[in-house]
Amino acid sequence: MTILAFTLLVGCGAFLAGLLGSLTGLGGGIVIVPLLTLGFGVDLRYAVGTSLVSVIATSSGAAAAYVREGYSNVRIGMLLEVGTVTGALLGAYASGVLSPNVIAVVFGLVLLFTAFQSLQQRTERLAAASSPLARRLRLPSWYPTPAGHRHYEVRNVGLGAALMFVAGALSALLGIGSGVVKVLAMDRAMHLPFKVSTTTSNFMIGVTAAASAGVYLSRGWIDPVLALPVVLGVLAGALVGARILSRAPVRPLRVLFTSVAVVLAAEMLWKGVRGAF
Amino acid sequence: MHAPDEDPDDVRMHHLLGNLLRWGVLLSAAVTLAGGVFLLAARGGSPVAYGAFRGEPGALTSVAGIVRGALALRSDAVVQLGVILLLATPIARVVFSLVAFLRQRDLPFVLMTLFVLAVLVFSLAFGGRA
Numbered sequence: 099m100t101i102l103a104f105t106l107l108v109g110c111g112a113f114l115a116g117l118l119g120s121l122t123g124l125g126g127g128i129v130i131v132p133l134l135t136l137g138f139g140v141d142l143r144y145a146v147g148t149s150l151v152s153v154i155a156t157s158s159g160a161a162a163a164y165v166r167e168g169y170s171n172v173r174i175g176m177l178l179e180v181g182t183v184t185g186a187l188l189g190a191y192a193s194g195v196l197s198p199n200v201i202a203v204v205f206g207l208v209l210l211f212t213a214f215q216s217l218q219q220r221t222e223r224l225a226a227a228s229s230p231l232a233r234r235l236r237l238p239s240w241y242p243t244p245a246g247h248r249h250y251e252v253r254n255v256g257l258g259a260a261l262m263f264v265a266g267a268l269s270a271l272l273g274i275g276s277g278v279v280k281v282l283a284m285d286r287a288m289h290l291p292f293k294v295s296t297t298t299s300n301f302m303i304g305v306t307a308a309a310s311a312g313v314y315l316s317r318g319w320i321d322p323v324l325a326l327p328v329v330l331g332v333l334a335g336a337l338v339g340a341r342i343l344s345r346a347p348v349r350p351l352r353v354l355f356t357s358v359a360v361v362l363a364a365e366m367l368w369k370g371v372r373g374a375f
Numbered sequence: 376m377h378a379p380d381e382d383p384d385d386v387r388m389h390h391l392l393g394n395l396l397r398w399g400v401l402l403s404a405a406v407t408l409a410g411g412v413f414l415l416a417a418r419g420g421s422p423v424a425y426g427a428f429r430g431e432p433g434a435l436t437s438v439a440g441i442v443r444g445a446l447a448l449r450s451d452a453v454v455q456l457g458v459i460l461l462l463a464t465p466i467a468r469v470v471f472s473l474v475a476f477l478r479q480r481d482l483p484f485v486l487m488t489l490f491v492l493a494v495l496v497f498s499l500a501f502g503g504r505a
Contacts, residue, residue: 102419105411141428154461155403158396158468166393168386173484176472180487183494190502235483304396304465305491311462312498316437318430322454323423326411329461333404 101323108138109327116156116335121343122352123296124216124359125303126332127153127274128209132362135202135375140324142198142375147319149273150311152332157275157303159336164297171239171294174252174284175301181259182280182306185266190310193271194317202370205272209363212278213356225251225289241294250291258288262302270310275303388475395471399464403457410445410453417450438499466495 099107111133112126119126127149134145164170193201228238232252240247261283265276277299284295314320339346369375434440435455442459444452469492476484 099423100420101423102415104423105415105419138425140425143428144425151458151461154465155400158461158464159400162393162396162400165389165396168389172389172392172472176476176484176488176491179469179491183491187494187498190498305469305495308462308465309494309498312495312500313502315458315462315499316502318432318436320455320458321425321431322410322414322435322451322458323418324425325458326407326414326454329407329458330404330411333400 104138105323105327108134108324109331111137112152112328112331113335113338116152116332117339118335118351118355118358119156119332120160120336120339121346121348122216122355124212124352124355125153125275125277126156126335128212129358129362130328130332131205131273132209132366134324134328136362136365136369142201143193143319144321144324146193146201146271146273147311147314148321148324148328150269150307150314151320151325152328153269153273153275153307154304154311155329155333156336157300157307159333160340161297161301161304163340164300168240168242169293169297170301171237171241171290171298172301173235173239174237174288174290174294175298177235177237177255178259178262178280178283178298179302179305181262182266182269182302183309185263185268186270186306186309187266187313189267189270190313192267196271198375199370199373201271202366202375204268206363206365206367206370208268208272208274208278209359209366213359213363215278215282216352216356216359220285220292222292223286223289224291225253227251229253229255231255239294241291243293248291250294251289253289254287258283261287266306266309269303269306270313275307277303384478388471392468392471395467396464399460399467403460403464405457406460407454407457410450410455410457413448413450414454462499466492466499469495 115126130149131145134140228251237252265279269276280299284290441455445456473488
């Protein structure tokens with residue numbers, strides 16, 4: 099295949115990934131690595147490096163709007179980034195010594211978990227009072243709702259930060275945003291409202307991904323010919339997705355995206371177990 | 376859109392932060408696209424080979440090398456400069472937060488932000504060689 103044909107095909111795939119990712123709220127990053135490795139036979143290391151760069155693009159673009167509107171809790175984001183960047187740096191070094199087959203198997207498992215999680219009903223568990231640590235760090239805050247501003251409390255700061263370490267390590271190892279682990283930590287452990295946990299998670303993804311992408315760039319895992327269609331494709335898809343979100347049939351799309359994720363996960367697992375990477 | 380008891384300084388900071396992220400992404404996308412057009416014009420007909428991992432040539436793996444290449448108008452280095460600008464966007468965001476926490480004299484958050492900034496700078500400057 100020529101570079102031109104490759105760029106156009108990968109660009110279309112990345113556009114679809116970005117579009118579906120933004121419409122379903124699952125992020126496009128998680129299907130980029132399977133798209134490149136299974137669909138185009140790209141080496142896993144190049145795929146992980148390229149995918150991370152596209153994750154920074156979409157999360158920074160989306161975070162720009164959320165921060166301005168006052169949904170993201172910048173203090174909580176900054177605090178938890180201490181955990182994610184530490185995990186990301188360790189994950190980046192781990193990926194240098196682990197076999198690509200091991201990484202592929204972990205990828206398949208995380209992808210399955212993401213698909214499973216996306217079909218679950220999310221339940222909001224707001225806390226009545228904040229923990230002393232959360233109060234001392236001034237983490238409790240307000241967020242906008244149609245009925246005016248609502249106050250929320252924050253708990254389990256330490257557990258949240260520990261889970262964020264795991265999220266950071268997975269992000270680096272797999273080239274994904276790990277939004278699913280981040281949201282879990284903030285919904286379940288820290289009892290944040292959905293809007294706050296989703297948008298704060300998004301706010302943190304850029305910094306988390308940059309911590310490992312720097313390592314990958316200097317290790318030679320990020321190639322311009324791959325980065326070009328993936329970054330621009332995913333970004334364009336996410337922008338279009340944000341425009342048509344209010345008119346799109348979100349539920350069927352979510353089922354479609356989840357089914358695609360399950361098929362890709364199965365193939366990553368199968369090829370990884372056979373040692374085909 | 377903001378809470379009644381919120382510091383107007385915070386509200387202004389959130390607006391600046393949002394703009395910083397938006398312009399960082401737009402600038403990076405524009406540079407990537409410009410480099411990409413020239414890259415495809417020059418090398419579009421060559422075959423691709425990413426099935427085997429070789430790693431990038433040294434000039435495309437460091438900030439200094441990429442900036443030098445981009446100044447010499449090498450198309451692959453210009454695309455890579457777009458990638459660097461994308462990596463720099465979250466770093467600029469953290470620097471911005473650091474200034475805000477310093478102004479609020481919020482010592483725990485100043486220390487946390489410094490730590491995050493140190494990891495990001497280390498990763499980009501020495502990451503692959505450490």
